[in-house]
Amino acid sequence: MSEDRATTPPSAGDGGCLPGGTTQPCPCQCGDVRWADAQAYCGDDVRLSAAFTGTCPDGPATVEVLNAAGAVIATINSTLRGGRVDATWVAKAPNAGWRTEQIRFRVQAAGLTCSSSNAFTFRQRPTTAWEKIDHDYPCTPARFAPVAELHDARLEANRVHYSLKLKTHGATFTPARQTNAKTLAENIWNNGFSSKKFHRSACRRGNTCDCAFDCCKAGYRLDVNFVPSGEHVDIQIVAAPAPPAATPASGTSRNGSLWYEPPLDEPSMYGHEVGHLLGQFDEYSGGANDPSGTQPAVSPVPNLMATPLDTTLLNRHYRRALTFLNSKTSGDSYVIIPP
């Protein structure tokens, strides 16, 4: 391996050489080696350059990107031409500690190894405090009350976090049954996103990005809690009729929500009703449909908002969380992957 050289300007009196001169060529030395972009988002193109001094022959160059421990995390093949190496690295988190990681690089060319004089750090998404999301979305047909998106939300370092607080009145809804409802709803919405990510639109790795960490990606988390006060919605619990009568379907909106206990189609019901409070429309004919068509009135794909007992969630069901995320990232937009 070549000896690392300090990044120092050439000395005019160094053996009386003249750069490009006819008598004696100056020795090739490391010059200014640095990240041109010392901070960027994960997935951005990050420019780096190495200037060489003296008389350096053109030829191949290798750039090695190093993590804080000095291990090589990426290798870029480049060229030394006219005493300069320019390259671009698509920033990628090397480990879970990417938020504080100092990334350096070294260039090997013309028999020299030159190290960067500065370090690259990852730009981070902002985080926000809890805020209340309170929005009505009119339905088609208009006989339905608007779908009410009612919950708290905040952008955490690694995810969009929702918190929904429910209060109940009416028939008995025991703590055990509340826990059951909470678990079913949370599992559907959280597991439904477990194979998805919010991903930076500008990430140069695109929708198939293989970054294993949360730098260009963000997750999703929903908490549902039954509370004695401070609720987003107060739900009337009604005892379901005795068999053989069928249990009617429950309904949820800003006012007058009514849940049967035990409910019809329990495995999917709590997730579906919570879905309405996350701003989701029904996706079956005759339901409270989306006038914009973003959620189809009749979904060809069975899912939580369309089909009894089906707990499938599609990307469109997380679009409001995506909108929330994008409202906090100063124009650095995200999409849901896989698309």
Add this chain to the structure above:
Amino acid sequence: MDFQFIEYVTAERPQYPNTLRIDSSGSAHAEQRFSGAMNSLGDIGYFESKLSRADVGELSLLVQDERFHRAPDDAGKLLPGASHRIVRVQEQSAAIEKTIQWEKTPEPVLARLFGALDRSLDRVRSSPIRVLRVQLTAVNVDRQGSLSAVLTLTNPGPKPVRVRSPLAMGAGSGSGLQIEAWPDRAGVRAEDVVRAPVMRVENQTQLAEPAVIDLPPGQFYAYRVYASPQWRTREPHQVRLRYSGPTVASVEAELVGEAYTPVTQVAVP
């Protein structure tokens, strides 16, 4: 003013709304997507009949009643997802629609109209055209609590019907076939109902069959179904099967709907 037609939607199961349409001549068409649970015959599909002059006269009087026109309803307030009824009356120059959430007691004039329409629907349902009937027989529960039964799909109408094969309805938690059972005694409550998905379905031939099957008039298909309900008590139970077909027809145009079989009794040893 006489009505041109009345449309009555009962969305007890919002994904499977039932629609009855009656014109001023008494011609009545019903698309039954949910069989109902009380006294269910297990029928879903299309029905047609002609109502008597007296029936049409009763409906005409009710929809002409000013109190019907003025009756408050839940339009604009209906909870997304909730069961409901809608009555739509088309007159010569105007249309009136009333929407009532299922659990609410409607105004007396609306209650009378709903009653008359329910009776009309019962009459129309006695004239099947393209209908699927589901029935559960030979129900047995063994000492381990495993349930087996025979599910029969019959077409009691005069025209062929295309239906989703039970073999294509999945098994386990995602199955469109579900067993419901409850102790056969007085005072039983909704929370006493035990539900279990059908875990296995076999047809008589044990050969593969298409996901959508044609059921000619008067014909039937029979399937053996198996489930493992978590029985809470060892005593005689009432049992039925819930057949949840598609909520929307595929390109194969199979029947949309959900049907409960009539209830049958089984010993749980």
